[in-house]
Amino acid sequence: MEDRLRELVPGVLGVLVRRGADFAAAEDAVQEALVEAVRAAEHPADLKAWLVTVAWRKFLDATRSEAARRRREDRVDAEPEPGPVSGVDDTLQLYFRCAHPSLTPASAVALTLRAVGGLTTKQIAQAYLVPEATMAQRISRAKKTVSGVRFDRNGDVGTVLRTLYLVFNEGYSGDVDLAAEAIRLTRGLAAGIDHPEVAGLLALMLLHHARRPSRTAPDGSLVPLAEQDRGRWDTVAITEGVGILQAALARDRLGEFQAQAAIAALHADAQTAAETDWVQIVEWYDELVRLTDSPVVRLNRAVAVGEADGAPAGLAALAELDPDLPRHTAAAAYLHERAGDLALAARLYADAAHRAPTEAERTHLIRQAARLNARA
Amino acid sequence: MAKYLLLKHYRGAPAPANDVPMDQWTPEEISAHVQYMRDFAATLEESGEFVDGQALAPEGRWVRYDGEGRPPVTDGPFAETKDLIAGWMIIDVDSAERAYALAGELSAAPGKDGKPIHEWLEVRPFLSAPSSDLDCH
Numbered sequence: 001m002e003d004r005l006r007e008l009v010p011g012v013l014g015v016l017v018r019r020g021a022d023f024a025a026a027e028d029a030v031q032e033a034l035v036e037a038v039r040a041a042e043h044p045a046d047l048k049a050w051l052v053t054v055a056w057r058k059f060l061d062a063t064r065s066e067a068a069r070r071r072r073e074d075r076v077d078a079e080p081e082p083g084p085v086s087g088v089d090d091t092l093q094l095y096f097r098c099a100h101p102s103l104t105p106a107s108a109v110a111l112t113l114r115a116v117g118g119l120t121t122k123q124i125a126q127a128y129l130v131p132e133a134t135m136a137q138r139i140s141r142a143k144k145t146v147s148g149v150r151f152d153r154n155g156d157v158g159t160v161l162r163t164l165y166l167v168f169n170e171g172y173s174g175d176v177d178l179a180a181e182a183i184r185l186t187r188g189l190a191a192g193i194d195h196p197e198v199a200g201l202l203a204l205m206l207l208h209h210a211r212r213p214s215r216t217a218p219d220g221s222l223v224p225l226a227e228q229d230r231g232r233w234d235t236v237a238i239t240e241g242v243g244i245l246q247a248a249l250a251r252d253r254l255g256e257f258q259a260q261a262a263i264a265a266l267h268a269d270a271q272t273a274a275e276t277d278w279v280q281i282v283e284w285y286d287e288l289v290r291l292t293d294s295p296v297v298r299l300n301r302a303v304a305v306g307e308a309d310g311a312p313a314g315l316a317a318l319a320e321l322d323p324d325l326p327r328h329t330a331a332a333a334y335l336h337e338r339a340g341d342l343a344l345a346a347r348l349y350a351d352a353a354h355r356a357p358t359e360a361e362r363t364h365l366i367r368q369a370a371r372l373n374a375r376a
Numbered sequence: 377m378a379k380y381l382l383l384k385h386y387r388g389a390p391a392p393a394n395d396v397p398m399d400q401w402t403p404e405e406i407s408a409h410v411q412y413m414r415d416f417a418a419t420l421e422e423s424g425e426f427v428d429g430q431a432l433a434p435e436g437r438w439v440r441y442d443g444e445g446r447p448p449v450t451d452g453p454f455a456e457t458k459d460l461i462a463g464w465m466i467i468d469v470d471s472a473e474r475a476y477a478l479a480g481e482l483s484a485a486p487g488k489d490g491k492p493i494h495e496w497l498e499v500r501p502f503l504s505a506p507s508s509d510l511d512c513h
């Protein structure tokens with residue numbers, strides 16, 4: 001039931017905003033309506049219409065009591081006026097508003113999860129490991145920031161996609177599966193807008209998510225791609241992701257998410273790690289470098305070159321990059337091991353563990369060092 | 377109940393008895409150690425004594441105010457700094473004895489050859505809010 005309700009959130013909120021409700025107040029009203037819906041013993045057939053009615057009533061009540069208390073003018077008449085917006089779908093507008101460029105990424109993420117995703121502040125706080133009061137404040141400030149924003153055309157799709165990708169990458173803490181939530185929200189966006197990069201991001205998420213069951217061992221340690229049990233990959237998600245990607249690529253408007261999805265698809269396509277088409281993967285990394293000029297992409301490309309053309313070629317590509325890049329040392333350790341210099345690789349793995357950004361990576365890297373040291 | 381901070385140090389604590397760096401252990405010894413730490417935290421969560429636990433990266437900077445309108449001064453990291461905190465666990469327990477017992481248990485985590493590390497952990501009581509029946513003079 002809660003899932004069904006949450007799917008309706010963006011549409012209901014969109015209706016209130018279109019009727020002229022202030023965004024921040026409308027968002028509060030929708031959350032209250034959700035609480036009432038969860039408590040209700042029975043639900044009408046047209047749940048969305050019911051939610052709109054309840055949320056609108058909550059909004060009017062709140063606005064009126066506030067107006068009375070502060071002796072302000074009633075801003076809203078009982079009969080709703082159509083807003084100034086025309087031609088832009090309500091739900092889409094909500095995505096653009098919640099990822100508005102005036103917000104910091106952390107605020108955009110929180111607001112998107114609440115206003116578009118329908119999560120409670122408590123759930124979002126748990127997912128990001130911050131106190132609920134902190135998250136409530138972050139959301140409240142974000143709402144104020146974007147409350148006055150008017151939309152007469154679609155905003156920047158890129159900022160929406162980056163926000164959704166941030167949610168996806170946050171991972172798995174708390175009782176909300178943020179990766180699954182990001183996929184759900186990206187599906188909603190893809191349903192409302194015909195854009196190859198939206199499709200590309202959805203494909204990328206599906207292809208990555210398909211590997212999740214095999215990515216960690218039962219004891220919580222990381223399992224590298226080459227060692228994953230490919231029988232545990234989710235073939236339904238892979239098939240869907242590849243289909244979406246192919247349709248997007250056919251439109252010949254390449255972007256970074258499509259290129260990343262293409263790389264993920266090539267990994268998914270290999271029955272064993274040895275069958276991976278590294279030559280094609282390097283070609284896609286070349287496209288990605290062209291599209292993004294990102295040093296992180298160049299680092300990943302160097303590792304792929306090491307697989308396609310041999311470790312010395314990979315090390316040569318790595319040598320052109322800034323050694324202070326995150327995970328540079330880990331990549332160097334891996335390539336030196338492939339090149340046969342085990343003592344150097346062990347030292348580099350230990351050094352990389354020292355700089356690892358997460359505990360799981362630190363343990364993984366120190367284990368690699370230990371494995372090589374035990375062999376010597 | 378009283379809260380205690382169990383502090384783990386990268387540097388600054390007396391050397392433990394079983395002082396072999398982790399990259400010299402076998403992969404199985406590392407797994408056993410990680411499992412021990414996970415079980416320890418899980419047991420405390422079950423007993424209702426766990427509050428928080430975090431690990432810190434080994435490198436950080438020193439920062440201080442440098443006057444109106446100026447950016448703060450950053451310096452370091454300093455290799456000679458004696459004390460370097462690796463992480464902490466906060467527990468909420470009935471007595472100092474219980475806090476020491478738990479710290480002792482944590483210090484028994486297995487290391488090289490599966491033997492306890494005997495790592496020194498710093499146990500620090502929190503200053504708590506004044507209780508309601510106490511007048512300050």
